[in-house]
């Protein structure tokens with residue numbers, strides 16, 4: 001708890017604002033666009049925004065199905081969504097069936113072995129919810145081969161029936177690249193599987209899948225990134241509302257002369273007289289060290305009053321140095337706040353500046369920020 005006399009902005013280096021109304025509105029937009037039910041993928045702490053607030057808000061808005069990666073995440077989601085269907089994408093680890101039953105969770109079964117283990121658990125009379133079946137149409141990661149899936153699906157009274165499958169699904173490998181020919185191949189391979197299991201609801205679309213042409217929506221979609229404001233159509237305008245904003249405070253400013261080396265190992269050198277500021281967040285807050293801006297590589301930036309101010313030198317554990325020479329002096333001073341995520345600094349831009357993708361920026365969001373939830 002905060003001492004009553006210490007303002008929040010002085011107690012924390014940075015503030016993460018999470019707009020739960022925007023989250024709900026993104027979920028509704030995707031469901032409308034698909035013309036079918038949308039679930040919510042809330043793995044990795046709801047892509048960093050917090051699984052409990054995200055699931056609570058989405059369940060209240062009418063979302064009935066959630067996907068997580070691990071059982072531990074599913075148990076957290078279950079606490080705030082007592083009636084929802086909660087699928088565990090990583091499936092059934094040996095001996096885990098009892099835990100699935102105890103919390104009413106649904107494994108996403110991805111191999112013949114998992115199907116057999118779940119089917120024999122059901123045969124003991126255990127009360128379980130329907131499981132999902134994962135067919136791998138491109139990734140070579142998790143799921144049955146399409147041929148294996150088709151063979152099992154055609155055995156009418158076989159292991160698929162015994163496992164109590166309530167959903168059949170597959171996952172796109174490149175749906176954000178509309179022109180990738182893998183998309184059409186995956187759509188066709190999955191159509192065959194879905195047709196072989198006509199009584200089982202099916203699910204194919206991830207976030208970007210909602211924007212692919214000629215892709216059926218089936219009965220359920222599985223958006224993640226776009227729910228949290230990520231752009232599912234990279235290179236085109238983002239149809240989603242921003243959910244996450246990140247602001248940090250300037251602690252110090254200073255002027256340096258040409259030739260001054262800045263930060264750990266002096267990896268950035270001032271080319272002229274510059275005004276620098278130090279802000280209080282760093283790689284320990286999940287801001288990638290690959291966002292460092294050195295003499296030989298570009299990196300991240302912040303916005304001050306709409307002016308882009310680049311990082312200079314290495315991103316430190318708790319601090320980043322920025323070049324505020326071009327920012328208005330009264331907006332670039334001790335105690336002032338700067339934007340790290342927000343407006344034109346969207347998730348894709350921030351990801352690019354740190355040589356990674358927006359997904360990784362989101363899922364790395366630090367635990368040490370002051371977190372402000374609005375709406376919901």
Ligand SMILES: *Cc1c(COP(=O)(O)O)cnc(C)c1O
Pocket residue numbers: 041089170171205206207208222223224225226
């Ligand atoms: C993570 C994941 C999703 C969500 O993908 P986004 O690109 O974030 O929308 C959907 N399905 C599976 C199987 C996943 O692993």
